[in-house]
Amino acid sequence: MEKEKAFLLWFDQLERKDVAIAGGKSSSLGELTSHVDVPVPYGFATTACAYRYFFEKTGLYQKIKDLIEGLDVDNSAQLREVCAKVRQAIMDEEMPQDLQDLIAEAYEELGKKVGEADPFVAVRSSATAEDLPDASFAGQQDTYLNVKGAATIVAKVKECYASCFTDRAVYYREKQGFDHLDVALSAAVQMMVFSKAAGVMFTVNVATGDDKNILIEGAWGLGEYVVQGTVTPDNYTVNKETCAIVEKNVNAQDIK
Numbered sequence: 001m002e003k004e005k006a007f008l009l010w011f012d013q014l015e016r017k018d019v020a021i022a023g024g025k026s027s028s029l030g031e032l033t034s035h036v037d038v039p040v041p042y043g044f045a046t047t048a049c050a051y052r053y054f055f056e057k058t059g060l061y062q063k064i065k066d067l068i069e070g071l072d073v074d075n076s077a078q079l080r081e082v083c084a085k086v087r088q089a090i091m092d093e094e095m096p097q098d099l100q101d102l103i104a105e106a107y108e109e110l111g112k113k114v115g116e117a118d119p120f121v122a123v124r125s126s127a128t129a130e131d132l133p134d135a136s137f138a139g140q141q142d143t144y145l146n147v148k149g150a151a152t153i154v155a156k157v158k159e160c161y162a163s164c165f166t167d168r169a170v171y172y173r174e175k176q177g178f179d180h181l182d183v184a185l186s187a188a189v190q191m192m193v194f195s196k197a198a199g200v201m202f203t204v205n206v207a208t209g210d211d212k213n214i215l216i217e218g219a220w221g222l223g224e225y226v227v228q229g230t231v232t233p234d235n236y237t238v239n240k241e242t243c244a245i246v247e248k249n250v251n252a253q254d255i256k
Contacts, residue, residue, distance in 0.1 A: 003018060003021050003047075004021060004049065005049060006021075006047055006049065007046060007047055007049055007050035007053065007099060007102055008044055008045070008046050008047065008050065008102050008103065008106055009021070009022060009030075009044065009045055009047060010042075010043075010044045010045075010106075011026075011029050011030045011033035011034070011040065011042060011043055011044065011045070011190075012030070012033050012034050013030065013034075014026060014027050014029070014030020014031070014033070014034065014045065015027065015030055015031050015034055015035065016028060016030070016031035018030060019128060020048065020128055021047050021048055021049070021128075021186075022045045022047055022048065022126060022128075022186040022188075023045075023048070023125075023126030023127050023128045023184075023185065023186040024126060024127065024128075025124060025125070025126035025186075025188055026045035026124075026126040026186045026188045027126075029043070029045075029188060029190065030045070041190050041191035041192070041193050042110065042113060042114060042190070042191055043110060043121065043188060043189050043190030043191055044106050044110065044188075044189055045126065045186045045187065045188045045189070046099075046103065046157055046186055046187045046189075047186055048128050048184035048185070048186060050099055050102075050186075051161060051184040051185050051186070052184055053096065053099065054093075054095055054096060054099060054158075054161065057096045058093040058094075058096075060089065060090060060093060061181055063089050064086050064089065064090075064165070064180070064181065065181060067082055067085050067086050067089065068082060068086065068170075068180060071170075071174075073170060073171045073174040073175070076167075079167050079170065079171060080167055082170075083165050083166060083167045083170050086162075086165040086170075087162040087163070087165050087166075090158065090161055090162040090165070091158065091159070091162050095154060095157075095158055100154050103150070103153060103154050103157060103189075104150035104151075104153070104154065106189070107121070107150045107153050107189065108150065110189070110191070114191060118148055118149060119148070119191060119192070120146050120147065120148050120191075120192040120194075121147050121148070121153065121189050121190055121191055121192055122143060122144065122145050122146075122147065122188075122189075122190050122191075122192055123143070123144045123147050123153060123156040123157060123159075123160060123187055123188070123189055124143045124144075124160075124187065124188040124189075124190060125141030125142055125143060125160040125163055125164070125185055125186075125187060125188075126141075126185065126186040126187070126188050127141055127164065127169075127183055127184075127185050127186075128183060128184045128185070128186070141160060141163040141164055141166065141169060141185060142159060142160055142163035142166075143160075143224070144156045144159065144160075145192065145222060145224060146192060153189060156187075157187040157189075160185060160187040161185055161187070163185075164183065164185045165180070194222075195221065195222055195223070196220070196221075197218050197219065197220050197221070198218065198219070198221065198222055198223035198226070199216060199217045199218030199219055199223050199226045199233055199234075200216075200217050200218075200223065200226060200227065201214060201215070201216045201217075202214070202215040202216075203240075211240075212239065212240060212241075213237050213238060213239055213240060213246060214237070214238040214239075214240055215235070215236070215237055215238075216235070216236040216237075216238065217233040217234070217235055217236075218233055218234050218236070219231045219233045219234065219253055219256065220253055220256035221256030222256075225255070225256070230255070231251075231253045231255065231256075232251040232252075232253070233251065233253075234248070234249065234250045234251055235247075235248065235249040235251075236248045
């Protein structure tokens with residue numbers, strides 16, 4: 001089957017150029033798995049085609065169009081109310097059975113590939129409009145950690161779909177001039193890593209554009225608390241050429 005028509009693809013079937021098919025995150029994970037010698041926890045991704053299939057089958061496109069008609073995103077109360085109704089409308093619809101079966105079968109297959117029945121996974125949102133040259137949608141949709149069991153995976157994929165309409169995502173799309181119904185969402189289902197410490201790494205300083213150093217922010221446990229801002233992470237600036245730590249700030253962290 002052609003990638004564009006597939007409902008589900010494994011990471012080693014995806015490449016960075018597949019952003020329109022699987023979003024920025026899933027396609028990047030695919031690129032790292034397929035072409036770069038980087039250890040990536042294995043998994044699969046539902047595609048934009050699957051998202052659109054779900055919305056078309058259930059009539060959600062028309063329902064959402066009706067709900068957001070006349071929305072003023074600068075009216076925070078209205079934005080909150082409308083977005084909550086849209087998310088609830090998505091959650092109220094049952095995912096088509098063939099799509100549910102496909103996700104469940106892939107999850108079972110993932111367990112066989114890694115040699116673990118009912119493995120713990122992360123279900124991560126990946127929007128097809130992520131990280132464009134003039135806009136960044138990354139981090140505006142939800143991610144779910146420590147998920148287990150086929151039925152739970154299916155439910156979390158639907159929750160990822162609903163998170164496409166968080167207040168922040170809708171506001172940002174409106175201000176950037178994107179049609180809310182044009183954006184689609186991929187859900188990456190990926191093996192969990194039970195990390196001693198984790199965080200985020202930037203190969204370019206996002207504030208200054210300086211690309212001579214690597215910036216690392218880390219904390220004990222899973223990296224989600226760093227992303228959410230729950231803890232103040234340790235900061236390390238590492239010179240790319242020498243790998244020397246140029247600067248570091250170690251902060252107190254009382255939870256992980």
